[in-house]
Every structure is written in structure tokens, then in C-alpha cells.
Amino acid sequence: MTTDLRKESIPIVVTDDVPDLSANRNSRKPSIKPAGGRRKSIMKLSGTTALTGRRLTKALLDLPEEQNSVATKPKIRMENTYKMAPDEDSTFLPWKVRNTVKDIFQEQLKDVSYDNKTASKLCCDLAQMIRNKVRNMEFPRYKIICNVIVGQCSEQGLEVASRCLWDAKSDNYACIEYKNHSLFAIAMVHGEMGQILRRHLESQNGDENNQVVASGFPDLAHLPPELSMAILSHLGATDLCLAACVWDNLANDEVLWMGLCKTSWGYASIYNYIKQPLRLSYKKLYMLLDEASLTFNGNPFEGEEYLFKRGIMENNALDMAKFLHFTNKIKPDKKREYLDKRRDVLDHLLQLQNFQNQFLPNALRNLFCNISAPNNRGEYLTEVIDKFSNRFCHCNPELGLDKDTVFVLCFSLIMLSVDLSSPAVKNKMSKREFIKNTRRAAHNVDDDLAGDLYDNIYLIGHVATDT
Numbered sequence: 001m002t003t004d005l006r007k008e009s010i011p012i013v014v015t016d017d018v019p020d021l022s023a024n025r026n027s028r029k030p031s032i033k034p035a036g037g038r039r040k041s042i043m044k045l046s047g048t049t050a051l052t053g054r055r056l057t058k059a060l061l062d063l064p065e066e067q068n069s070v071a072t073k074p075k076i077r078m079e080n081t082y083k084m085a086p087d088e089d090s091t092f093l094p095w096k097v098r099n100t101v102k103d104i105f106q107e108q109l110k111d112v113s114y115d116n117k118t119a120s121k122l123c124c125d126l127a128q129m130i131r132n133k134v135r136n137m138e139f140p141r142y143k144i145i146c147n148v149i150v151g152q153c154s155e156q157g158l159e160v161a162s163r164c165l166w167d168a169k170s171d172n173y174a175c176i177e178y179k180n181h182s183l184f185a186i187a188m189v190h191g192e193m194g195q196i197l198r199r200h201l202e203s204q205n206g207d208e209n210n211q212v213v214a215s216g217f218p219d220l221a222h223l224p225p226e227l228s229m230a231i232l233s234h235l236g237a238t239d240l241c242l243a244a245c246v247w248d249n250l251a252n253d254e255v256l257w258m259g260l261c262k263t264s265w266g267y268a269s270i271y272n273y274i275k276q277p278l279r280l281s282y283k284k285l286y287m288l289l290d291e292a293s294l295t296f297n298g299n300p301f302e303g304e305e306y307l308f309k310r311g312i313m314e315n316n317a318l319d320m321a322k323f324l325h326f327t328n329k330i331k332p333d334k335k336r337e338y339l340d341k342r343r344d345v346l347d348h349l350l351q352l353q354n355f356q357n358q359f360l361p362n363a364l365r366n367l368f369c370n371i372s373a374p375n376n377r378g379e380y381l382t383e384v385i386d387k388f389s390n391r392f393c394h395c396n397p398e399l400g401l402d403k404d405t406v407f408v409l410c411f412s413l414i415m416l417s418v419d420l421s422s423p424a425v426k427n428k429m430s431k432r433e434f435i436k437n438t439r440r441a442a443h444n445v446d447d448d449l450a451g452d453l454y455d456n457i458y459l460i461g462h463v464a465t466d467t
Contacts, residue, residue, distance in 0.1 A: 085170050085193065092139050092191030094174040100137070101130050101187050105178035114152040114183035123148045130187055145190040153184055162188050220247050232256055237286060257282035265289050266326025269314040288312060293329040300338035321348035325370075332372035339371060340380050350387045356395040360406070361413055361456045363392055364463040373464035385410045401444075408442045413453060417462040431455075 086092075108126065127148040134144050149160060164173070173190045220228040228250050232243060237260055244251035261282050262271070268289065274280055288310055296303025304320070307313040313323055320342070324335055339346040349371075355363040367388055374381050389406040393399075401409075412434075419429045435450040457463065 086139075086141055090138055090140055091170060092142055092172040094172050096137065097134055097174040097189050098176050100133055101174070101176040101189065102178070104130055104133060105176065105185055105187070109178060109180055109183065109185060112180070112183065114150070119150050123150050126150070126185065126187070130189060134189060139191055142191040142193060145192065147188045149186045151184055153179065153182060160186050164190055164192070166192050220250055229253065229255065233259060236260070237290070252283060254282050257286055261286050261289060264327065264329055265323070267322040268312055269319050270312050285312070293327070297331050297334050300334050304338070317342065317344040318348050320345045321352060325349055325352045332370060335370070336372040336374065343383065346384070347387060350391050353391055354395060355392050359456065360392070360409060361453060361460070361463050364388070364410060364413060368464040405442045405444060409438070409445065409453065412438050412441065413457060413463050416454065416457050417464065420457060421462045
């Protein structure tokens with residue numbers, strides 16, 4: 001259908017439909033100008049032109065050059081380069097980064113004093129500033145990672161370590177240190193191409209078809225058994241079970257599971273006769289010991305019964321003491337709950353402790369890390385301290401302290417810990433008062449020892465921490 005347009009300009013919506021200008025071919029070509037609206041697709045058509053029901057298109061490339069120039073140019077999209085390595089003249093240069101970061105530190109931290117309230121924000125600001133500055137340097141395609149540490153200068157020793165996976169051919173890093181009158185700053189700047197996250201494609205030498213193969217994790221079955229076992233020895237029980245889905249014979253080797261068992265549970269009665277033929281595999285034993293530990297942490301006496309019924313432990317106090325002493329799978333509070341009922345096991349367990357050359361407050365901390373301290377003073381705490389005092393004197397005979405003196409000092413340290421750490425106590429015990437009270441209770445303790453005991457609690461904290 002042919003329609004005659006008026007001479008005045010009317011807006012036409014430009015779509016992707018192809019115009020049909022077959023009608024009235026002798027008519028003058030339309031003059032197209034921008035309509036000036038918000039959408040660039042709104043155009044004006046002036047003159048008289050016969051059109052069909054179709055609309056104009058963006059295919060303005062067929063129009064004359066002067067008319068095409070007013071159309072919106074398409075956005076240029078660059079083709080992927082697929083470069084997996086930097087150019088030779090654009091690699092990460094540590095010396096260049098180092099000089100830049102030194103200038104930033106000198107400018108930003110020259111007259112700054114350390115403040116623990118603003119130190120974290122200062123680290124973030126410096127890291128962002130360094131990262132932006134390094135990104136503006138000509139290191140294309142690099143991912144810039146910056147880590148800044150700020151601390152107070154107080155004549156302390158400090159070591160800062162960093163670990164990162166990278167490609168040694170292209171990736172690199174720079175470490176910068178700065179120090180003024182009040183603080184120190186350390187910046188670690190890594191430039192990475194992310195090479196370690198992709199599979200490297202290498203051409204197979206001597207292949208007639210020039211096939212490209214991916215070099216990934218090697219097949220352990222093709223390696224020497226000693227090397228394969230050394231690799232698998234670093235896996236935990238869960239990862240080793242997953243590895244067994246691929247390398248059944250290697251991952252189920254008795255040597256690997258024996259190492260896992262004896263690392264997590266240093267002693268079990270069954271270790272003495274598990275080597276007998278068709279007795280039990282170490283993998284099965286690991287599962288049983290893990291289930292026994294979970295049961296023990298839920299209910300200690302159900303866990304004990306589980307160990308006895310399955311022949312993992314013999315029913316005697318010494319073996320149970322060794323089991324509890326050489327494992328870290330049992331929670332300290334559950335161990336305390338169990339020992340409160342089994343005092344014979346407690347006696348053997350304290351005999352297995354070694355407090356040689358340990359300062360008395362530190363020895364108490366080690367004790368209460370293995371055996372959770374009770375919440376209140378009672379018969380159990382008294383017996384624990386009594387057995388501990390006997391064992392401590394036996395391990396440190398050169399101190400010249402008897403059992404009764406150590407017993408008194410232990411309770412003095414516990415009360416001092418409560419006094420200094422409790423927020424309910426407003427008037428804290430002073431060092432002079434502690435020395436005076438200690439000398440009154442234990443006559444053979446000199447002032448220097450009592451002062452050292454007070455300083456240890458004051459600086460380090462409670463002898464029976466939650467950890």
C-alpha cells in the first residue's frame with residue numbers, strides 16, 4: 001500500500017526491517033537528519049516519499065557518505081588476543097615497583113605516629129594507593145595483589161612470610177620495608193598472570209600428527225612406588241579415601257593408614273597385636289578409632305565401652321591413660337569429666353606428663369590445656385593439684401622446692417589469676433601484696449621468685465584458659 005507523506009518532517013522509528021523503496025523510484029531520495037530526541041533511533045524524514053508499511057533500518061551503509069556520517073557508529077569490539085604470557089618489554093619489574101612504593105611510604109608516613117585505632121584503615125588506604133599506582137605502570141594483563149602491614153616500633157622482632165602460586169617465567173613480586181620514629185610498614189606487591197590456574201599446552205616431541213597434549217597432574221600409577229607413597233602420605237583420611245577411587249592399591253596401602261592412625265592416636269592396645277594375620281586393617285582401625293573419639297566426646301563412658309567391646313583398648317587404667325595422653329581427638333572438658341570418675345586413670349595420666357625445665361605457671365597452663373580446669377574449687381581440683389605438685393617436684397629436683405610449697409604456690413597462682421582477670425574484682429591485688437601473702441603461706445619462697453610469678457600472670461594471663 002502506497003502512502004503519501006506530508007512535506008513537513010515527521011518522526012520515523014528506525015528498526016531492523018529492510019525498507020522497501022520500490023514504489024515511486026523516481027522520487028527524490030529522502031534527507032535524513034537526527035530528530036534530537038532522547039533515543040538516537042528517532043529520525044526525521046523530510047520531503048515526499050512513497051513508502052510501504054515497513055520501516056527504515058539501521059543499514060545506512062547504503063546511503064550516501066554525507067548521510068551515513070550522521071548515524072551512530074557501532075561500538076568497536078577488539079578481537080581476543082589469546083595471549084597467555086606478557087610481552088618481553090612489559091614484564092613485571094620488581095625494582096621499578098620498589099622505588100614507587102618507597103616514594104609512597106616516604107610521602108604518606110614521614111611524620112605519622114602509630115595509632116592502633118587507625119592502623120587498620122591506614123593499611124587499607126596504603127594498599128589501595130600502591131595498587132592503583134602500580135596498575136598505572138605499564139604491566140598489561142597482570143593481576144596486581146598488594147598486602148600492607150603496619151605495626152608499632154617497640155624493639156621487637158618480626159618475620160613476615162608470604163606464599164603464592166605462580167609461573168616463575170612471568171610472575172614476580174616486590175617487598176618493601178619502611179620505618180620511622182614510631183611505626184614500621186611492610187608492603188608485598190605481587191604481579192601475577194594466573195598461569196598456574198590453566199593447563200599448559202605443549203607440543204609432543206616426535207609426534208607425526210603434532211597433537212597437543214595437556215600437562216596436568218601425573219598418574220601416580222606410572223611413578224615409582226616410593227614416590228607415589230611419599231605424595232599420598234601428605235593427604236588426610238578423607239582425601240586418601242577419594243584418592244582410592246583412582247589408585248586403589250596405592251591409597252589403601254597399610255603403611256599410609258598406619259601413619260594416619262598413629263599420628264592421630266599415638267597409643268592403642270590393639271597396636272601390639274594388629275600385625276597378626278587376618279586380624280584388622282589399619283584403614284578399618286582408623287574408622288573405628290574415629291567413631292570411638294566422636295562417641296567419647298559425646299559421652300566419655302559410652303566411648304570407653306566402645307573401645308573395650310571392639311578390642312581397641314584393654315580394660316586397665318594405664319592403657320586408658322596412654323590413650324588419652326597421646327591423642328588430640330578428645331575434648332579437654334570430656335577428658336576432665338571422665339577423669340573425675342576414674343581417679344586411677346588420672347594418677348597414671350599425670351605420671352606421663354613431663355614438666356622438666358618449665359616455669360611453674362607455664363606448667364600449670366600445659367596441664368589445664370590437656371585437662372580442662374573445673375569451674376569451682378572442690379575435691380577433684382585439690383587432688384589434681386596435689387598429684388601435679390608431686391610430679392612437678394619429681395621433674396625439677398634442682399629447684400629445691402618440696403611438694404607442699406608447690407601445692408601452696410599453685411593455689412596462689414590460681415587465685416591471683418582470678419583476681420587479675422575477673423571484671424567483678426575492682427581492687428586488683430598488687431605485686432607487693434602478692435609477695436607478702438605468698439611469703440606468709442610459703443616461708444621458703446624468696447621475694448624474687450614470688451615477684452616473677454606475679455609478673456608471669458600479669459603479662460601472660462590466667463593459668464587455666466579456655467583454650
